[in-house]
Amino acid sequence: MIREKHRYLLVESAGGIPNDKAAFSKALHKEIMVCFGQLHYFKGSFRIMEFLESDLFIIRSSLAEYENLIRAFALIKRLGNEEAAFYTLKSSGTIRALKHYLDGLGKDRNIL
Amino acid sequence: MPYYDIVSEGCDFSADLQRRLGFSKIFSIGRDITLYDADKKAGNCEGCIAYGSNASNMIHMARSGAKAIMIKDFKIEKKLLEIAIDNGCTLLVPFNTIISAYGFERSRNLFKASRFLSYARKNDAKISFISMASSKIWMCSYMQLVELAKMIGASEGEARIGVGETTKAVFGK
Numbered sequence: 001m002i003r004e005k006h007r008y009l010l011v012e013s014a015g016g017i018p019n020d021k022a023a024f025s026k027a028l029h030k031e032i033m034v035c036f037g038q039l040h041y042f043k044g045s046f047r048i049m050e051f052l053e054s055d056l057f058i059i060r061s062s063l064a065e066y067e068n069l070i071r072a073f074a075l076i077k078r079l080g081n082e083e084a085a086f087y088t089l090k091s092s093g094t095i096r097a098l099k100h101y102l103d104g105l106g107k108d109r110n111i112l
Numbered sequence: 113m114p115y116y117d118i119v120s121e122g123c124d125f126s127a128d129l130q131r132r133l134g135f136s137k138i139f140s141i142g143r144d145i146t147l148y149d150a151d152k153k154a155g156n157c158e159g160c161i162a163y164g165s166n167a168s169n170m171i172h173m174a175r176s177g178a179k180a181i182m183i184k185d186f187k188i189e190k191k192l193l194e195i196a197i198d199n200g201c202t203l204l205v206p207f208n209t210i211i212s213a214y215g216f217e218r219s220r221n222l223f224k225a226s227r228f229l230s231y232a233r234k235n236d237a238k239i240s241f242i243s244m245a246s247s248k249i250w251m252c253s254y255m256q257l258v259e260l261a262k263m264i265g266a267s268e269g270e271a272r273i274g275v276g277e278t279t280k281a282v283f284g285k
Contacts, residue, residue: 012132014248071263074256075211075218077249085249087133088256105132 007066007091008049009059010098011073014085016055027079035072036065044069049095056089058098066091113272115254116279118145118204118242125248134254139283148173151184161204167192174201179282180240182206186221186228193235202282203237205229205274206244207252207260226264233270240278241271 018024025048033041044065049058061069073086090101114136119125121142130138141147141161148157150164150173158177162170165184174181174196181196182204196203205228210221232239241261245251252260254275261271 067259067262070255070259074207074252074260077211083249085251087251087253089132089134089253091255 004045005063005093006045006060007063007093008095008098009061009066009069009073009088010052010090010092010102011057011059012087012089013055013057014087015083017051017057021051024079028076031076031079032069032072035075036068040065040068052099052102056102058095113276114280115257115272115276116283117252117254117257117275118244118279118283119251120208120244120246121147123245123247123251125251129248129251132253133251136280139279145283147182148178162201171195174199180204182244183228186224188228188231193232193237197235197237200238202240202278203232204244205239205241205261205264207241207257208244208246208250210260211243211250211252222264229265233265238278238282239266239270239274240282241266241274242279 029046032046036044043062045062046069047060049060051057070088073088076084076086078084090098092098115134116137116139117135118139118141123140125138139145146160148160148162150162150169151166157173159179161180161182162173162178163182163184164170165187167189170181171192174192178201180202205225210218210225213221229239241257243250243252243257257275258271261274262268266274
């Protein structure tokens with residue numbers, strides 16, 4: 001059996017992430033499904049891996065669908081009844097690389 | 113590769129956000145670039161972006177030195193395209209019409225944008241992909257702009273050049 005390859009995306013939520021992570025995750029998956037359609041959604045094997053800061057999270061996607069996920073994040077502007085925006089900051093094959101990138105970004109943030 | 117974007121007048125963003133989104137610079141209409149509405153009146157718009165759907169006014173503006181043209185509704189006439197190419201005008205593809213629409217309207221806009229891009233590519237026009245966001249909510253990172261460009265039919269190289277070098281060549285100082 002061939003192991004499925006994944007890609008991880010570092011995503012920033014413009015409106016921040018609410019305390020109820022489960023509800024946020026559910027609403028986000030619902031919106032992603034609207035963008036992908038029921039026939040394509042299952043191929044993505046999307047999963048939020050980690051919430052990093054108050055407005056950042058890492059989401060996993062299959063290698064085949066990660067480009068569509070980036071597009072979907074550009075198109076999602078509403079979560080439930082609230083306005084939302086998601087910026088894809090970086091994609092990588094490992095979570096560690098994303099955290100390393102985030103560390104660099106943090107240093108730059110301090111400089112600015 | 114450095115990446116650039118253009119946003120609408122009044123779009124407020126910080127230098128920190130610009131950096132996080134992966135752009136070397138985000139040009140703002142009104143502050144860095146002038147947008148000239150071709151539907152109201154044809155005039156001399158040297159160095160500006162001509163925006164509108166009125167073909168005769170747009171032709172006049174392309175001839176009078178507009179750096180770039182942005183077509184309303186992605187409907188471009190052959191004559192306008194030829195004149196724009198002859199005068200070195202860049203064609204701007206704004207994604208705000210795609211991002212801000214929803215459902216069937218978004219699908220329709222995607223179809224129009226892909227037809228527009230295909231026609232422009234066939235005629236070897238210079239193309240630049242921009243977000244034209246009106247606020248922070250509608251802004252995109254450089255990765256999202258590249259992927260949206262690929263979604264409407266650009267190749268990986270064209271998308272990256274369109275988000276990067278072309279915008280810089282036209283508006284960078």
